[in-house]
Amino acid sequence: MSADLTPDELAALCASALPSEGLTAADLETCCFGPGAEVLGDGDGAIAWLRRDFGGVGVAWILLAAVPPERRRRGVGRALVDEVATRCRAAGVREIHTGNAAPRYVWPGVDLAQTAALAFFQDLGFEAYDHGLNMALPTTYRAAPPPGITVERETGDGAIELARREFPNWEDEITRGIERGTTFAARDASGETIAFGAHSVNRHTWIGPMATDPHRRHGGTGHAILAALAEDIATSFGVPVAEIAWVAPVPFYAKAGAVAHRAFRVHRLRIDPV
Numbered sequence: 001m002s003a004d005l006t007p008d009e010l011a012a013l014c015a016s017a018l019p020s021e022g023l024t025a026a027d028l029e030t031c032c033f034g035p036g037a038e039v040l041g042d043g044d045g046a047i048a049w050l051r052r053d054f055g056g057v058g059v060a061w062i063l064l065a066a067v068p069p070e071r072r073r074r075g076v077g078r079a080l081v082d083e084v085a086t087r088c089r090a091a092g093v094r095e096i097h098t099g100n101a102a103p104r105y106v107w108p109g110v111d112l113a114q115t116a117a118l119a120f121f122q123d124l125g126f127e128a129y130d131h132g133l134n135m136a137l138p139t140t141y142r143a144a145p146p147p148g149i150t151v152e153r154e155t156g157d158g159a160i161e162l163a164r165r166e167f168p169n170w171e172d173e174i175t176r177g178i179e180r181g182t183t184f185a186a187r188d189a190s191g192e193t194i195a196f197g198a199h200s201v202n203r204h205t206w207i208g209p210m211a212t213d214p215h216r217r218h219g220g221t222g223h224a225i226l227a228a229l230a231e232d233i234a235t236s237f238g239v240p241v242a243e244i245a246w247v248a249p250v251p252f253y254a255k256a257g258a259v260a261h262r263a264f265r266v267h268r269l270r271i272d273p274v
């Protein structure tokens, strides 16, 4: 990790550039200052980006770009993306994506309500190739576990072992949730962990990831985990609504009363080698 700004300074910039997002210094420290990430810029505009290597193939993500309203349309954002592209080219990176940098991401992509950002990335040559969806769930949602199933805050290894076995992409988030006390697990009568869920692992009050063992689905365990997350968010943060991040199973969340909340455009810029 390397940074021109501290998490507090980036949070101050985001309060001006993205006031409705409520991004805290802690959220930004997790999402933009993690392994392989770099934050460039100053109080007049900043960009956070991440580079990863997949067996010699470099891929990069823009995690966050923010310019305060009074500094926009003066080329600040373009210069920051150009700097990232220059560093990518030098490092042999062939693609830069927007958002979607699991397991540490600020958004699944660029919010479709952010006209300036959509125009900005398109003008800079990014092409849209996918979308992401966040749903909104009232934190009053409750659901009892099915008979014989117990849902509890995870303090042991059960959720990590299930994630490692069935959902390896989520092990990092589930582990960080256990460290923060925001991962929950469901056990059957024999004590086996059959489902997990976490909240606030990247952004506070956001739900995800969550999953039930593929062999133990359709028994109501997932909704019981979701209810435990909703209750814990209400208790910890006092908010009426929680955002479910980067949703795949829409029907599952819709049955719990969640609604489509915001959509994101995912882009890619191809970088020509030098």
Ligand SMILES: CC(C)(COP(=O)(O)OP(=O)(O)OC[C@H]1O[C@@H](n2cnc3c(N)ncnc32)[C@H](O)[C@@H]1OP(=O)(O)O)[C@@H](O)C(=O)NCCC(=O)NCCS
Pocket: 017, 018, 045, 062, 063, 064, 065, 066, 067, 068, 071, 072, 073, 074, 075, 076, 077, 078, 079, 110, 111, 114, 115, 116, 117, 118, 119, 120, 121, 123, 124
């Ligand atoms: C997106 C953002 C970073 C752009 O910063 P900026 O410094 O204003 O960008 P630039 O001045 O370099 O703009 C480059 C080009 O993008 C396009 N663009 C930027 N804002 C635009 C707008 N509001 N409408 C239309 N086109 C726009 C233009 O083509 C512009 O070139 P031009 O000014 O010569 O016409 C800034 O609007 C912002 O901070 N938005 C809120 C944060 C956000 O939504 N981030 C996206 C998630 S990562």
